[in-house]
Amino acid sequence: MRLNFSSRSIAVLLSVLVATVLTALVFIAPTLPLQQGVLAAGITIAACFLLLYLMFEALIFREVNNIYEGLEHIKRKEFRRMSSKFLFRPEPLKRMRDEILDMALRKQQEIDELRRLQELRREFLADVSHELKTPIFAAQGFVHTVLDEEEEGNGMDAGTRRKFLRKAATSLDALDTLVQDLVTISQLEKGVLRMRRQPFDLAQLVRDIFEQLELKAAQRQVHLELLEPAPGTPAGPVRVLADRNRIRQVLINLIDNAIKYGREQGHVRVSLQPTGKNVRISVQDDGEGIPKQHQNRIFERFYRIDKSRTRESRAAGGSGLGLAISKHIVEAHKSTIRVRSELGQGTTLEFKLPRPKVEVRSEK
Structure with a gap:
């Protein structure tokens, strides 16, 4: 059977235990009247309960509850809602909470960085496809124009044919430059391209x-x-x-x-x-x-x-x-x-x- 103890129930049990021991000692003393002994027991129970309850609530249970709430925020990936404020700082619990807050901060930073990289990747793929498409379509258009003229037998003159082929070559040169630049960036980012310093x-x-x-x-x-x-x-x-x-x-x-x-x-x-x-x-x-x-x-x-x-x-x-x-x-x-x-x-x-x-x- 699982027992659930709160700070209040633990404080009651301990205060009754302390008061019982003190009352037994009081009754052993023959000089103390019965009414005063009962009154002393009541005051002892109340004082012990108040002190123990405040101690457990402020030092332990409230802090453990804060840590539990922090873990719930981590489970729901709500890292920014975590708070580092608490009343007292018993050393073991403080270290535990600091570790959890540090972990939450690192996770949030990782998530933000992944989102940023995902957005950059999306933009990069869109830009690359656009930049590749422009010279490819241009060269394709010039070459197909020359081929269509030849197939239809219209007899495109040599000067016009050379002009179209030169434009196609220019577009392909631009495509080659783009690909070479992409390869260069990739090599630089991977550290493959070494600098020859002199x-x-x-x-x-x-x-x-x-x-x-x-x-x-x-x-x-x-x-x-x-x-x-x-x-x-x-x-x-x-x-x-x-x-x-x-x-x-x-x-x-x-x-x-x-x-x-x-x-x-x-x-x-x-x-x-x-x-x-x-x-x-x-x-x-x-x-x-x-x-x-x-x-x-x-x-x-x-x-x-x-x-x-x-x-x-x-x-x-x-x-x-x-x-x-x-x-x-x-x-x-x-x-x-x-x-x-x-x-x-x-x-x-x-x-x-x-x-x-x-x-x-x-x-x-």
Whole structure:
């Protein structure tokens, strides 16, 4: 048979037991009258009951009840409704309750993270299917047009056929770029793609990139400017210890975006500033700027600030993955890309790279 005891019933039993013992001792004493003995027994029972009831209720039963309610919230997955407030803190019960609250907090964080990842996964699959569909349908349309003309015997002239096939090839090249970028991101996230760090002249790399993007900048009449320490100063030339090819990829993405989204007839400035053991690299444009609600998300894969930028990026041959790849490459170098932007004043993206240790020691 299962017995259910409450704090009140336990207090009554213990107080009666204590009072019985004390009353027996009182009756053994010959000098105490019967009425006073009964009165002493009643007062003893009342006092013992009150003290024991408060002790069990406040110190033990109420706390155990709070723990039980916490377990019920965990069972119903209502982690946020759990409370850490209770009156007294007997050490074993306090530790037990703290463990339960910590477990509930961890579970809630895991659930929130899973929901966030599920939403990102849903968005990513939708974006990938959309980005893959566009070049595939375009190439398919051009190729089928050429085939239909041949089958119908209309005799499409060689110039028109070449034009359609060139457009199909351009769409397939865009598809290849997208797939290669997806593979690169996957390798970076898994840590398969290793960084081959070696010292190199960062300023010279930026100049090479300026030459590569010179035509694109000229089309928008954008002036490219490199800010670096003077060659004769202790800080020059600017050398870093990093994977040259991957940093080249990062800088091409950042400078290309600055040209593309900056102001026409504007400026794109690349600043190289040695700061102790590192070099701070910043790419600044004078475009419209990025709203604050978008600044933390621009490095997500296929993230769109607005549709016009998406169309512009696709028309320029971008995959929509450049900033995401850049973020992963910089993080693989133990650094972080930071964004500073205000509407109407342009955007600055910056990160740091380590300098070769020999050069840092020589400055000291």
